[in-house]
Amino acid sequence: MQANNEQPKARPNAVPAAVLERIKVAVGPKGYTMDPDEIAPHCQSWRDNWHGWVPMVVKPANVDEVAAVIAICAETGTPIVPQGGNTGLTGGSQPHDTGVEIIISTSRMNKVRAIDTINNTMTVEAGCILAELQQQASDADRLFPLSLAAEGSCQIGGNLSTNAGGTQVLRYGNARNMVLGLEVVLPDGRIWDGLRGLRKDNTGYDLKQLFIGAEGTLGMITAAVLKLFPKPTEIQTALVAVPDPTAALALLSRATEAVGEQVTAFELIQRRAI
Structure with missing residues (x-):
């Protein structure tokens, strides 16, 4: 995985063709892509500071297809990167840039x-x-x-x-x-x-x-x-100014003592962020 703002210059494919063909059969023509333009968004982070590359993004339609693909990868020693919406900010759902992995996306399993x-x-x-x-x-x-x-x-x-x-x-x-x-x-x-x-x-x-x-x-x-x-029947929101984080914690404690678990959210925001 590259920690920079440039895509890898080369797009390696280190997954044997026979493995990719078996995966294609397992998921059918709608269940994968090898198009570089379609693969690219799956290989970079939301902040655009991590880039990797895979030769294939697999998009199973159901759990049986996921199981079939993972079984193939386990048998052949092919690493996988499970991926959902790819909204993480720490690079956890991006592949390396070696081309040895495949991504398994859950995007079609949306029922x-x-x-x-x-x-x-x-x-x-x-x-x-x-x-x-x-x-x-x-x-x-x-x-x-x-x-x-x-x-x-x-x-x-x-x-x-x-x-x-x-x-x-x-x-x-x-x-x-x-x-x-x-x-x-x-x-x-x-x-x-x-x-x-x-x-x-x-x-x-x-x-x-x-x-x-x-x-x-x-x-x-x-x-x-x-x-x-x-569903809550009513929601009340308050904006309160406090001098420091210690006072904010004291306010949270007081609110919790007053209404118990009805306190749903409590956010400390710096002045410059408002």
Whole structure:
């Protein structure tokens, strides 16, 4: 990976042609691209300060295709880079510039499989855009509270893989606190089906939590059962001037003592940022 503002001068392809052909068969003609112009946006960071290169971006349509591709890569020793909306700012979803990897994008896996307003859950595929999930929850008179600046383009699979925080952590917690179940493709291509909406589960290890925040190193998240919440009937926002961060923390403590978990967000903004 190059930490500069220039694309790699050469575009190497170190993945054997036979491997690429097997992947093509696994996903079909709509499931991959080898067009340099289409590949380029997947290989650079949002800040345009990290650049890599891959000979192929794979876009599976379902979990079985993801499993087939990962099984091929595991068998042939081909490294993969799982990628969602590619909105991260630290280079975590960009490949190296060696051409030995392929990117597996979840962009075509964008279906909401089910909304359960009795159990207050939403079962979604990893490529769903966060803002669209928020809207579908709202249409069902529910709230999905994960919210962050990139919500118009980030994907839920990436949010979970990075254990995203967002603006409402105080009340609802990080992304891992909003997940009841996962579907994951393991590094050898096996599918782990943990898509359960159980709210009380004392059966042993909570395996889904291993994958949340692991950034794809233990498995690739392909679907999730998310918690929904009642819609707030009223929201009050206040702008308060404080002399320093210590006073801000004191204010947060006082607000929490007064209204408890109803404090949803609390942001400290410097004067020059206003």
